[in-house]
Amino acid sequence: MNKRILLKIRYNGASFVGWQVQKNGRSVQETMQDALEKIYGSRPDVTGCSRTDSGVHALEYCLCYDPPHPMEIKRILPALNSVLPNAISVRACSEVEHDFHPRYHAVGKEYIYRYYDGYAPDPFRDGFSYHEKQILNVERMEKAARYFEGKHDFGAFMSVGSKIEDTVRTIYYAEVKRDGEEIIFRIAGDGFLYNMVRIMAGTLLFVGLGRIDPEEISAIIEAKDRANCGKTMPAYGLYLNHVFYDIKEVEKYAPKR
Protein backbone atom coordinates (compact mmCIF):
# COMPACT_ATOMS: atom_id res chain seq x y z
CA MET A 1 0.00 0.00 0.00
CA ASN A 2 1.28 3.46 -0.85
CA LYS A 3 1.96 5.78 2.03
CA ARG A 4 -0.54 8.59 2.55
CA ILE A 5 0.75 12.02 1.57
CA LEU A 6 0.39 15.07 3.85
CA LEU A 7 0.53 18.45 2.15
CA LYS A 8 0.87 21.79 3.89
CA ILE A 9 -0.56 24.49 1.67
CA ARG A 10 -0.95 28.27 1.81
CA TYR A 11 -3.81 30.01 0.06
CA ASN A 12 -5.35 33.41 -0.52
CA GLY A 13 -8.96 32.94 0.56
CA ALA A 14 -10.26 35.76 -1.66
CA SER A 15 -10.17 33.41 -4.66
CA PHE A 16 -12.22 30.64 -3.06
CA VAL A 17 -15.57 29.78 -1.45
CA GLY A 18 -13.59 28.10 1.33
CA TRP A 19 -12.10 24.61 1.60
CA GLN A 20 -15.16 22.48 0.93
CA VAL A 21 -16.62 21.82 -2.51
CA GLN A 22 -19.61 24.15 -3.01
CA LYS A 23 -22.06 24.73 -5.81
CA ASN A 24 -21.67 28.53 -5.80
CA GLY A 25 -18.00 28.83 -6.64
CA ARG A 26 -14.50 27.42 -6.70
CA SER A 27 -13.26 25.65 -3.56
CA VAL A 28 -9.71 24.95 -2.42
CA GLN A 29 -10.57 21.25 -2.23
CA GLU A 30 -11.53 20.88 -5.89
CA THR A 31 -8.61 23.08 -6.98
CA MET A 32 -6.23 20.72 -5.16
CA GLN A 33 -7.96 17.70 -6.72
CA ASP A 34 -7.64 19.26 -10.19
CA ALA A 35 -3.90 19.77 -9.61
CA LEU A 36 -3.43 16.21 -8.30
CA GLU A 37 -5.31 14.83 -11.29
CA LYS A 38 -2.97 16.74 -13.59
CA ILE A 39 0.17 15.27 -12.06
CA TYR A 40 -1.10 11.72 -11.33
CA GLY A 41 -3.45 11.24 -14.27
CA SER A 42 -6.30 10.22 -11.96
CA ARG A 43 -8.25 12.11 -9.33
CA PRO A 44 -7.68 11.16 -5.67
CA ASP A 45 -9.97 12.13 -2.79
CA VAL A 46 -8.49 14.76 -0.51
CA THR A 47 -9.22 15.20 3.20
CA GLY A 48 -8.70 18.57 4.84
CA CYS A 49 -7.89 19.60 8.43
CA SER A 50 -10.95 21.83 8.73
CA ARG A 51 -13.78 23.39 6.83
CA THR A 52 -12.61 26.99 6.50
CA ASP A 53 -15.14 29.62 5.47
CA SER A 54 -15.34 31.54 2.26
CA GLY A 55 -12.75 34.32 2.13
CA VAL A 56 -10.69 33.08 5.08
CA HIS A 57 -6.96 32.81 4.30
CA ALA A 58 -4.59 30.01 5.25
CA LEU A 59 -0.90 30.37 5.92
CA GLU A 60 -0.80 26.67 6.75
CA TYR A 61 -3.61 24.32 5.88
CA CYS A 62 -3.08 20.54 6.07
CA LEU A 63 -4.59 17.94 3.79
CA CYS A 64 -4.02 14.31 2.90
CA TYR A 65 -4.53 12.05 -0.08
CA ASP A 66 -3.65 8.50 -1.05
CA PRO A 67 -1.54 8.65 -4.21
CA PRO A 68 -3.02 6.69 -7.13
CA HIS A 69 0.49 5.47 -7.88
CA PRO A 70 3.90 6.06 -6.29
CA MET A 71 5.75 9.30 -7.04
CA GLU A 72 9.14 10.33 -5.66
CA ILE A 73 8.33 12.51 -2.63
CA LYS A 74 10.61 15.42 -3.58
CA ARG A 75 8.99 15.67 -7.03
CA ILE A 76 5.45 16.22 -5.70
CA LEU A 77 5.81 19.80 -4.36
CA PRO A 78 7.33 21.39 -7.50
CA ALA A 79 4.98 19.38 -9.77
CA LEU A 80 1.89 20.61 -7.91
CA ASN A 81 3.11 24.20 -7.73
CA SER A 82 3.70 24.22 -11.47
CA VAL A 83 0.01 23.44 -12.14
CA LEU A 84 -1.69 25.24 -9.23
CA PRO A 85 -3.05 28.80 -9.63
CA ASN A 86 -1.00 31.54 -7.92
CA ALA A 87 -3.56 31.78 -5.11
CA ILE A 88 -2.47 28.37 -3.72
CA SER A 89 1.00 27.10 -2.99
CA VAL A 90 2.24 23.80 -1.58
CA ARG A 91 4.78 24.65 1.12
CA ALA A 92 5.64 21.18 2.43
CA CYS A 93 5.05 17.56 1.47
CA SER A 94 5.69 14.43 3.54
CA GLU A 95 4.67 10.79 3.90
CA VAL A 96 2.47 9.80 6.85
CA GLU A 97 0.98 6.51 8.06
CA HIS A 98 -1.97 5.39 5.96
CA ASP A 99 -4.41 5.87 8.85
CA PHE A 100 -3.33 9.47 9.50
CA HIS A 101 -6.30 11.86 9.48
CA PRO A 102 -5.59 15.62 9.13
CA ARG A 103 -8.72 16.59 11.07
CA TYR A 104 -9.19 13.85 13.69
CA HIS A 105 -5.50 13.70 14.56
CA ALA A 106 -5.18 17.46 15.02
CA VAL A 107 -4.94 18.45 18.69
CA GLY A 108 -5.33 22.14 18.01
CA LYS A 109 -5.11 25.04 15.60
CA GLU A 110 -3.69 28.51 15.66
CA TYR A 111 -5.47 31.40 13.97
CA ILE A 112 -4.45 35.01 13.56
CA TYR A 113 -6.64 38.03 12.94
CA ARG A 114 -5.01 41.10 11.37
CA TYR A 115 -6.14 44.69 11.93
CA TYR A 116 -4.40 47.97 11.16
CA ASP A 117 -5.23 51.41 12.45
CA GLY A 118 -4.42 54.87 11.16
CA TYR A 119 -5.96 57.84 9.44
CA ALA A 120 -5.80 56.45 5.90
CA PRO A 121 -6.53 53.06 4.33
CA ASP A 122 -3.61 51.14 2.77
CA PRO A 123 -4.11 49.63 -0.71
CA PHE A 124 -1.45 47.01 0.07
CA ARG A 125 -3.35 45.76 3.11
CA ASP A 126 -6.71 45.79 1.32
CA GLY A 127 -8.20 42.30 1.57
CA PHE A 128 -5.50 41.17 4.00
CA SER A 129 -6.10 43.20 7.16
CA TYR A 130 -9.07 45.05 8.71
CA HIS A 131 -8.76 48.84 8.67
CA GLU A 132 -9.85 50.77 11.77
CA LYS A 133 -9.53 54.55 11.42
CA GLN A 134 -9.36 55.13 15.15
CA ILE A 135 -6.21 54.19 17.05
CA LEU A 136 -6.64 50.90 18.91
CA ASN A 137 -5.44 50.51 22.47
CA VAL A 138 -3.44 47.29 22.15
CA GLU A 139 -2.62 47.03 25.87
CA ARG A 140 -6.34 46.80 26.62
CA MET A 141 -6.84 44.26 23.82
CA GLU A 142 -3.97 42.08 25.09
CA LYS A 143 -5.38 42.21 28.62
CA ALA A 144 -8.81 41.16 27.33
CA ALA A 145 -7.44 38.33 25.17
CA ARG A 146 -5.93 36.67 28.24
CA TYR A 147 -9.45 36.07 29.60
CA PHE A 148 -10.11 33.76 26.64
CA GLU A 149 -7.40 31.36 27.83
CA GLY A 150 -8.37 28.10 29.51
CA LYS A 151 -11.40 25.82 29.30
CA HIS A 152 -14.66 27.72 28.94
CA ASP A 153 -18.11 27.42 27.47
CA PHE A 154 -17.76 29.73 24.46
CA GLY A 155 -21.44 29.59 23.47
CA ALA A 156 -21.50 33.43 23.39
CA PHE A 157 -18.87 33.43 20.66
CA MET A 158 -20.80 31.45 18.09
CA SER A 159 -22.96 32.68 15.25
CA VAL A 160 -26.66 32.41 15.99
CA GLY A 161 -28.22 29.42 14.20
CA SER A 162 -25.24 27.11 14.64
CA LYS A 163 -26.42 23.66 15.78
CA ILE A 164 -23.34 22.59 17.75
CA GLU A 165 -24.40 21.46 21.25
CA ASP A 166 -21.11 21.13 23.08
CA THR A 167 -19.72 24.65 23.12
CA VAL A 168 -16.90 24.02 25.61
CA ARG A 169 -13.45 24.58 24.15
CA THR A 170 -9.94 24.96 25.57
CA ILE A 171 -7.90 27.96 24.49
CA TYR A 172 -4.17 27.26 24.86
CA TYR A 173 -3.11 30.89 24.50
CA ALA A 174 -4.29 34.23 23.14
CA GLU A 175 -2.31 37.39 22.60
CA VAL A 176 -2.50 40.77 20.87
CA LYS A 177 0.61 42.52 19.57
CA ARG A 178 1.31 45.69 17.62
CA ASP A 179 3.85 45.98 14.79
CA GLY A 180 3.68 49.56 13.52
CA GLU A 181 0.16 50.21 12.21
CA GLU A 182 -0.52 46.47 12.21
CA ILE A 183 -2.22 44.69 15.13
CA ILE A 184 -2.14 40.89 15.34
CA PHE A 185 -4.52 38.81 17.45
CA ARG A 186 -3.13 35.27 17.72
CA ILE A 187 -5.09 32.45 19.34
CA ALA A 188 -4.66 28.68 19.65
CA GLY A 189 -7.11 26.13 20.99
CA ASP A 190 -8.31 22.56 20.75
CA GLY A 191 -11.22 23.62 18.59
CA PHE A 192 -13.26 26.61 17.51
CA LEU A 193 -17.00 27.14 17.09
CA TYR A 194 -18.55 28.61 13.96
CA ASN A 195 -17.22 32.18 13.55
CA MET A 196 -15.68 32.02 17.05
CA VAL A 197 -12.38 33.72 16.18
CA ARG A 198 -14.10 36.41 14.11
CA ILE A 199 -16.50 37.21 16.99
CA MET A 200 -13.60 37.21 19.48
CA ALA A 201 -11.69 39.55 17.12
CA GLY A 202 -14.72 41.84 16.95
CA THR A 203 -15.03 41.84 20.73
CA LEU A 204 -11.33 42.74 21.06
CA LEU A 205 -11.87 45.53 18.51
CA PHE A 206 -14.55 46.99 20.80
CA VAL A 207 -12.12 46.64 23.74
CA GLY A 208 -9.45 48.49 21.73
CA LEU A 209 -11.96 51.27 21.01
CA GLY A 210 -12.97 51.55 24.67
CA ARG A 211 -16.51 50.25 24.20
CA ILE A 212 -15.91 47.08 26.25
CA ASP A 213 -13.56 46.83 29.26
CA PRO A 214 -11.02 43.97 29.39
CA GLU A 215 -12.40 42.93 32.76
CA GLU A 216 -15.87 42.40 31.23
CA ILE A 217 -14.70 39.43 29.14
CA SER A 218 -15.24 36.86 31.91
CA ALA A 219 -18.82 37.99 32.41
CA ILE A 220 -19.40 38.00 28.64
CA ILE A 221 -18.21 34.38 28.44
CA GLU A 222 -20.35 33.37 31.40
CA ALA A 223 -23.54 35.04 30.15
CA LYS A 224 -23.41 32.95 26.93
CA ASP A 225 -25.24 35.66 25.02
CA ARG A 226 -23.97 36.56 21.54
CA ALA A 227 -25.45 40.05 21.96
CA ASN A 228 -22.81 41.01 24.55
CA CYS A 229 -19.93 40.42 22.15
CA GLY A 230 -18.53 42.64 19.44
CA LYS A 231 -19.35 42.30 15.76
CA THR A 232 -18.38 39.35 13.58
CA MET A 233 -15.28 40.57 11.76
CA PRO A 234 -14.90 40.10 8.01
CA ALA A 235 -13.31 36.88 6.75
CA TYR A 236 -10.41 38.58 4.92
CA GLY A 237 -8.58 39.45 8.16
CA LEU A 238 -8.60 35.82 9.41
CA TYR A 239 -5.78 33.33 8.74
CA LEU A 240 -5.46 29.69 9.73
CA ASN A 241 -1.82 29.86 10.81
CA HIS A 242 -0.86 26.42 12.12
CA VAL A 243 -2.30 22.97 12.83
CA PHE A 244 -0.96 21.11 15.87
CA TYR A 245 -0.59 17.33 15.65
CA ASP A 246 1.42 17.05 18.85
CA ILE A 247 0.36 18.76 22.07
CA LYS A 248 4.02 19.31 23.00
CA GLU A 249 4.33 21.62 20.01
CA VAL A 250 1.89 24.11 21.56
CA GLU A 251 4.51 25.32 24.02
CA LYS A 252 6.84 26.18 21.14
CA TYR A 253 4.23 28.46 19.58
CA ALA A 254 2.90 29.94 22.81
CA PRO A 255 3.84 33.55 23.64
CA LYS A 256 6.90 33.85 25.88
CA ARG A 257 5.78 35.74 28.98
Added chain:
Amino acid sequence: MNKRILLKIRYNGASFVGWQVQKNGRSVQETMQDALEKIYGSRPDVTGCSRTDSGVHALEYCLCYDPPHPMEIKRILPALNSVLPNAISVRACSEVEHDFHPRYHAVGKEYIYRYYDGYAPDPFRDGFSYHEKQILNVERMEKAARYFEGKHDFGAFMSVGSKIEDTVRTIYYAEVKRDGEEIIFRIAGDGFLYNMVRIMAGTLLFVGLGRIDPEEISAIIEAKDRANCGKTMPAYGLYLNHVFYDIKEVEKYAPKR
Protein backbone atom coordinates in the same frame (compact mmCIF):
# COMPACT_ATOMS: atom_id res chain seq x y z
CA MET B 1 -5.99 82.75 -5.51
CA ASN B 2 -6.44 79.41 -3.81
CA LYS B 3 -3.32 77.63 -2.65
CA ARG B 4 -2.26 74.62 -4.71
CA ILE B 5 -2.86 71.27 -3.00
CA LEU B 6 -0.17 68.56 -2.82
CA LEU B 7 -1.43 65.02 -2.28
CA LYS B 8 0.73 62.03 -1.39
CA ILE B 9 -1.02 58.88 -2.52
CA ARG B 10 -0.34 55.15 -2.37
CA TYR B 11 -1.66 52.81 -5.05
CA ASN B 12 -1.66 49.19 -6.14
CA GLY B 13 -0.40 49.32 -9.71
CA ALA B 14 -2.13 46.07 -10.71
CA SER B 15 -5.41 47.96 -11.11
CA PHE B 16 -4.06 50.64 -13.45
CA VAL B 17 -2.34 51.27 -16.79
CA GLY B 18 0.06 53.59 -14.96
CA TRP B 19 -0.25 57.23 -13.95
CA GLN B 20 -0.97 58.85 -17.28
CA VAL B 21 -4.37 58.81 -19.01
CA GLN B 22 -4.34 56.05 -21.66
CA LYS B 23 -6.88 54.77 -24.12
CA ASN B 24 -6.37 51.11 -23.23
CA GLY B 25 -7.41 51.17 -19.60
CA ARG B 26 -7.92 52.99 -16.35
CA SER B 27 -5.14 55.33 -15.20
CA VAL B 28 -4.35 56.65 -11.73
CA GLN B 29 -4.60 60.20 -13.09
CA GLU B 30 -8.19 59.92 -14.28
CA THR B 31 -9.19 57.98 -11.13
CA MET B 32 -7.87 60.87 -9.04
CA GLN B 33 -9.69 63.38 -11.24
CA ASP B 34 -12.93 61.41 -10.89
CA ALA B 35 -12.57 61.48 -7.10
CA LEU B 36 -11.77 65.23 -7.05
CA GLU B 37 -14.77 65.91 -9.27
CA LYS B 38 -16.97 64.02 -6.79
CA ILE B 39 -15.86 66.08 -3.81
CA TYR B 40 -15.54 69.51 -5.53
CA GLY B 41 -18.34 69.23 -8.09
CA SER B 42 -15.99 70.22 -10.92
CA ARG B 43 -12.98 68.46 -12.45
CA PRO B 44 -9.54 69.99 -11.83
CA ASP B 45 -6.41 69.14 -13.81
CA VAL B 46 -3.90 67.07 -11.86
CA THR B 47 -0.13 67.07 -12.33
CA GLY B 48 1.92 64.07 -11.25
CA CYS B 49 5.53 63.67 -10.13
CA SER B 50 6.35 61.12 -12.82
CA ARG B 51 4.90 58.94 -15.51
CA THR B 52 4.94 55.52 -13.87
CA ASP B 53 4.45 52.45 -16.04
CA SER B 54 1.55 50.08 -16.13
CA GLY B 55 1.60 47.68 -13.19
CA VAL B 56 4.20 49.58 -11.17
CA HIS B 57 3.15 50.25 -7.57
CA ALA B 58 3.54 53.44 -5.56
CA LEU B 59 4.00 53.67 -1.83
CA GLU B 60 4.32 57.43 -2.20
CA TYR B 61 3.35 59.25 -5.36
CA CYS B 62 2.99 63.04 -5.35
CA LEU B 63 0.49 65.06 -7.33
CA CYS B 64 -0.91 68.58 -7.33
CA TYR B 65 -4.12 70.31 -8.29
CA ASP B 66 -5.61 73.77 -7.97
CA PRO B 67 -8.86 73.46 -6.04
CA PRO B 68 -11.92 74.77 -7.93
CA HIS B 69 -13.06 76.32 -4.65
CA PRO B 70 -11.65 76.42 -1.12
CA MET B 71 -12.10 73.39 1.13
CA GLU B 72 -10.82 73.02 4.68
CA ILE B 73 -7.48 71.22 4.36
CA LYS B 74 -8.19 68.52 6.96
CA ARG B 75 -11.45 67.59 5.23
CA ILE B 76 -9.82 66.75 1.87
CA LEU B 77 -8.05 63.48 2.79
CA PRO B 78 -11.05 61.68 4.35
CA ALA B 79 -13.39 63.03 1.65
CA LEU B 80 -11.17 61.68 -1.15
CA ASN B 81 -10.61 58.33 0.57
CA SER B 82 -14.35 57.87 0.98
CA VAL B 83 -14.85 58.04 -2.81
CA LEU B 84 -11.62 56.45 -4.10
CA PRO B 85 -11.43 52.74 -4.96
CA ASN B 86 -9.52 50.55 -2.46
CA ALA B 87 -6.53 50.39 -4.83
CA ILE B 88 -5.69 54.07 -4.16
CA SER B 89 -5.39 55.89 -0.86
CA VAL B 90 -4.52 59.49 -0.03
CA ARG B 91 -1.91 59.36 2.74
CA ALA B 92 -1.13 63.07 3.16
CA CYS B 93 -2.52 66.39 2.04
CA SER B 94 -0.93 69.84 2.32
CA GLU B 95 -0.99 73.34 0.83
CA VAL B 96 1.94 74.42 -1.35
CA GLU B 97 2.82 77.61 -3.23
CA HIS B 98 0.80 78.06 -6.41
CA ASP B 99 3.89 77.67 -8.60
CA PHE B 100 4.94 74.37 -7.01
CA HIS B 101 5.43 71.61 -9.60
CA PRO B 102 5.55 67.97 -8.39
CA ARG B 103 7.82 66.87 -11.24
CA TYR B 104 10.07 69.85 -11.94
CA HIS B 105 10.64 70.63 -8.28
CA ALA B 106 11.58 67.05 -7.42
CA VAL B 107 15.32 66.62 -6.85
CA GLY B 108 15.17 62.85 -6.76
CA LYS B 109 13.16 59.70 -6.25
CA GLU B 110 13.58 56.49 -4.36
CA TYR B 111 12.40 53.17 -5.79
CA ILE B 112 12.41 49.73 -4.29
CA TYR B 113 12.35 46.39 -6.06
CA ARG B 114 11.10 43.37 -4.11
CA TYR B 115 12.20 39.76 -4.67
CA TYR B 116 11.77 36.67 -2.52
CA ASP B 117 13.54 33.37 -2.80
CA GLY B 118 12.69 29.90 -1.60
CA TYR B 119 11.50 26.53 -2.77
CA ALA B 120 7.81 27.43 -2.98
CA PRO B 121 5.85 30.43 -4.25
CA ASP B 122 3.84 32.48 -1.73
CA PRO B 123 0.24 33.41 -2.61
CA PHE B 124 0.48 36.45 -0.30
CA ARG B 125 3.45 37.85 -2.22
CA ASP B 126 1.92 37.12 -5.62
CA GLY B 127 1.82 40.37 -7.59
CA PHE B 128 3.87 42.19 -4.94
CA SER B 129 7.31 40.57 -5.08
CA TYR B 130 9.28 38.57 -7.68
CA HIS B 131 9.73 34.89 -6.85
CA GLU B 132 13.12 33.30 -7.50
CA LYS B 133 13.24 29.57 -6.67
CA GLN B 134 17.02 29.55 -6.23
CA ILE B 135 18.53 31.15 -3.15
CA LEU B 136 19.97 34.59 -3.94
CA ASN B 137 23.36 35.64 -2.63
CA VAL B 138 22.47 39.01 -1.12
CA GLU B 139 26.05 39.92 -0.15
CA ARG B 140 27.02 39.75 -3.83
CA MET B 141 23.95 41.78 -4.82
CA GLU B 142 24.71 44.47 -2.23
CA LYS B 143 28.32 44.67 -3.43
CA ALA B 144 27.13 45.04 -7.04
CA ALA B 145 24.53 47.69 -6.18
CA ARG B 146 27.25 49.97 -4.76
CA TYR B 147 28.76 50.27 -8.27
CA PHE B 148 25.57 52.03 -9.41
CA GLU B 149 26.24 54.90 -6.98
CA GLY B 150 27.57 58.21 -8.33
CA LYS B 151 27.26 60.03 -11.64
CA HIS B 152 27.38 57.67 -14.63
CA ASP B 153 26.11 57.31 -18.15
CA PHE B 154 23.42 54.67 -17.64
CA GLY B 155 22.69 54.16 -21.35
CA ALA B 156 23.11 50.40 -20.87
CA PHE B 157 20.22 50.36 -18.40
CA MET B 158 17.56 51.69 -20.73
CA SER B 159 15.04 49.79 -22.83
CA VAL B 160 16.02 49.69 -26.49
CA GLY B 161 13.96 52.13 -28.55
CA SER B 162 13.88 54.87 -25.91
CA LYS B 163 14.60 58.26 -27.47
CA ILE B 164 16.21 59.98 -24.49
CA GLU B 165 19.58 61.46 -25.52
CA ASP B 166 21.15 62.45 -22.22
CA THR B 167 21.56 59.19 -20.34
CA VAL B 168 23.75 60.56 -17.55
CA ARG B 169 22.13 60.24 -14.12
CA THR B 170 23.33 60.54 -10.53
CA ILE B 171 22.53 57.70 -8.15
CA TYR B 172 22.53 58.94 -4.54
CA TYR B 173 22.59 55.49 -2.98
CA ALA B 174 21.78 51.87 -3.75
CA GLU B 175 21.52 48.94 -1.37
CA VAL B 176 20.26 45.37 -1.18
CA LYS B 177 19.01 43.87 2.08
CA ARG B 178 17.45 40.60 3.12
CA ASP B 179 14.51 40.23 5.54
CA GLY B 180 13.74 36.51 5.81
CA GLU B 181 12.79 35.24 2.35
CA GLU B 182 12.33 38.82 1.15
CA ILE B 183 15.10 40.76 -0.62
CA ILE B 184 14.78 44.52 -1.08
CA PHE B 185 16.76 46.55 -3.62
CA ARG B 186 16.47 50.25 -2.71
CA ILE B 187 17.83 52.96 -4.98
CA ALA B 188 17.61 56.77 -5.09
CA GLY B 189 18.77 59.12 -7.79
CA ASP B 190 18.14 62.44 -9.48
CA GLY B 191 16.35 60.71 -12.34
CA PHE B 192 15.81 57.34 -13.98
CA LEU B 193 15.74 56.27 -17.62
CA TYR B 194 12.95 54.18 -19.12
CA ASN B 195 12.91 50.79 -17.31
CA MET B 196 16.24 51.65 -15.64
CA VAL B 197 15.39 50.30 -12.17
CA ARG B 198 13.81 47.14 -13.60
CA ILE B 199 16.94 46.44 -15.71
CA MET B 200 19.18 47.17 -12.72
CA ALA B 201 17.04 44.79 -10.63
CA GLY B 202 17.40 42.12 -13.31
CA THR B 203 21.15 42.62 -13.40
CA LEU B 204 21.33 42.27 -9.62
CA LEU B 205 19.22 39.11 -9.88
CA PHE B 206 21.86 37.64 -12.20
CA VAL B 207 24.56 38.72 -9.72
CA GLY B 208 22.64 36.98 -6.91
CA LEU B 209 22.47 33.82 -9.03
CA GLY B 210 26.20 33.92 -9.81
CA ARG B 211 25.80 34.67 -13.52
CA ILE B 212 27.37 38.15 -13.28
CA ASP B 213 30.13 39.12 -10.82
CA PRO B 214 29.70 42.29 -8.71
CA GLU B 215 33.01 43.61 -10.08
CA GLU B 216 31.66 43.46 -13.64
CA ILE B 217 29.11 46.22 -13.01
CA SER B 218 31.55 49.07 -13.76
CA ALA B 219 32.44 47.54 -17.13
CA ILE B 220 28.75 46.93 -17.88
CA ILE B 221 27.99 50.60 -17.22
CA GLU B 222 30.96 51.74 -19.34
CA ALA B 223 30.16 49.50 -22.33
CA LYS B 224 26.68 51.10 -22.65
CA ASP B 225 25.27 47.94 -24.17
CA ARG B 226 21.87 46.73 -22.97
CA ALA B 227 22.84 43.17 -23.92
CA ASN B 228 25.35 42.94 -21.06
CA CYS B 229 22.69 43.56 -18.40
CA GLY B 230 20.23 41.18 -16.83
CA LYS B 231 16.59 40.90 -17.89
CA THR B 232 13.97 43.61 -17.45
CA MET B 233 12.14 42.56 -14.30
CA PRO B 234 8.33 42.55 -14.19
CA ALA B 235 6.55 45.74 -13.13
CA TYR B 236 4.77 44.21 -10.12
CA GLY B 237 7.97 44.06 -8.02
CA LEU B 238 8.69 47.78 -8.49
CA TYR B 239 7.52 50.52 -6.10
CA LEU B 240 7.99 54.27 -6.23
CA ASN B 241 8.81 54.74 -2.55
CA HIS B 242 9.60 58.42 -2.04
CA VAL B 243 9.94 61.72 -3.91
CA PHE B 244 12.61 64.16 -2.69
CA TYR B 245 11.85 67.88 -2.87
CA ASP B 246 14.83 68.88 -0.75
CA ILE B 247 18.32 67.51 -1.40
CA LYS B 248 19.05 67.62 2.33
CA GLU B 249 16.39 64.96 2.83
CA VAL B 250 18.41 62.40 0.83
CA GLU B 251 20.82 61.91 3.72
CA LYS B 252 17.93 60.97 6.00
CA TYR B 253 16.86 58.15 3.67
CA ALA B 254 20.37 56.98 2.73
CA PRO B 255 21.59 53.68 4.22
CA LYS B 256 23.62 54.11 7.40
CA ARG B 257 27.01 52.53 6.73
